[in-house]
Amino acid sequence: MYDHIRGQDNAIARLKTLRRLGRVAHAYLFTGPPGVGKDTTAKAFAGALLCEAGSETGAACGLCRQCRLFYGAAHPDLHLVAPEGASIGIDQIRHVNAAVSRKPYNRRHVVVINAADLCTDQAQNAFLKTLEEPPGAVVFILVSDRAEALLPTVLSRCCEVKFRRLKPEMVAEELVKRHDVPPAEAKAVAALAGGSIGRALELHSPETAALRKKVLALAASPALARVNDKTLFTSRAEVWQWLDFMSLWYRDLLLYRLTGDAGLVVNTDYLQEIQKAAYAAPQLLGAVEAVETGKKMLRANVHQRLVMEGLTARLASILTKAR
Numbered sequence: 069m070y071d072h073i074r075g076q077d078n079a080i081a082r083l084k085t086l087r088r089l090g091r092v093a094h095a096y097l098f099t100g101p102p103g104v105g106k107d108t109t110a111k112a113f114a115g116a117l118l119c120e121a122g123s124e125t126g127a128a129c130g131l132c133r134q135c136r137l138f139y140g141a142a143h144p145d146l147h148l149v150a151p152e153g154a155s156i157g158i159d160q161i162r163h164v165n166a167a168v169s170r171k172p173y174n175r176r177h178v179v180v181i182n183a184a185d186l187c188t189d190q191a192q193n194a195f196l197k198t199l200e201e202p203p204g205a206v207v208f209i210l211v212s213d214r215a216e217a218l219l220p221t222v223l224s225r226c227c228e229v230k231f232r233r234l235k236p237e238m239v240a241e242e243l244v245k246r247h248d249v250p251p252a253e254a255k256a257v258a259a260l261a262g263g264s265i266g267r268a269l270e271l272h273s274p275e276t277a278a279l280r281k282k283v284l285a286l287a288a289s290p291a292l293a294r295v296n297d298k299t300l301f302t303s304r305a306e307v308w309q310w311l312d313f314m315s316l317w318y319r320d321l322l323l324y325r326l327t328g329d330a331g332l333v334v335n336t337d338y339l340q341e342i343q344k345a346a347y348a349a350p351q352l353l354g355a356v357e358a359v360e361t362g363k364k365m366l367r368a369n370v371h372q373r374l375v376m377e378g379l380t381a382r383l384a385s386i387l388t389k390a391r
């Protein structure tokens with residue numbers, strides 16, 4: 069079950085060792101950015117904890133009776149908690165508390181709480197009592213990408229297992245291999261996804277692909293002023309995406325201008341245009357900076373239209389200057 073998880077070797081090695089040696093604590097907190105494999109790892113760890121043979125390899129064997137129950141999503145000792153609506157409420161935690169106070173069917177109860185930071189304060193307090201005095205054989209696995217939202221008293225009772233951002237190459241590879249994303253697009257969305265496969269998959273939507281095409285077509289053509297077309301950006305989120313794609317575009321142009329190395333180009337499906345572009349390095353540096361300034365303004369809540377109008381005027385002036 070751990071086999072499909074990429075880029076989290078340290079966390080997985082640690083969990084396997086714990087299981088092999090039987091040194092399992094009462095509560096774990098899996099932290100790290102969203103979309104890097106925390107949920108999948110929590111499930112695999114839960115499987116290993118329930119498996120009869122897990123003490124040999126540290127992973128679930130997939131064959132024993134416990135594993136069959138687990139894979140059939142019918143293991144009576146496994147308790148999964150996820151937000152109902154916007155939060156995890158006190159009733160959900162009370163339900164878990166009651167379940168784990170009963171004798172386990174086999175060896176121990178395993179409770180996985182996804183998005184644990186969405187527990188209400190009441191729910192966390194109800195949970196805290198169980199954490200402080202575990203009723204018996206139970207392991208809690210809390211998963212969160214915003215662990216700072218948990219009560220310090222809860223945090224201090226959990227062993228933290230940290231998950232890392234993935235390298236963009238790894239994200240791109242996963243998208244191509246497992247999600248049938250065309251390689252050039254995979255490389256581009258992976259570069260924007262901040263090391264998260266989940267985020268990359270969000271970015272890989274037909275709408276985003278269309279937007280990227282639009283941005284690159286405009287950025288690649290000298291008729292940049294057309295970006296002023298009011299119909300082009302509807303939402304703030306879309307303007308962010310515009311700016312992200314534009315940074316990536318000018319970064320590609322600049323890197324290629326400086327190094328001549330096509331291997332560094334992210335927008336590989338636009339390699340020809342990038343190789344043909346005749347801008348000088350200072351112009352491209354100016355363009356990269358102009359886009360960054362645009363992002364800063366947007367972050368400072370300047371109206372999106374003002375940001376984009378200012379940016380396109382600035383880019384037009386930088387890029388049409390005599391070189």
Ligand SMILES: [Zn+2]
Pocket residue numbers: 119120121122128129130131132133134135
């Ligand atoms: Zn097993």
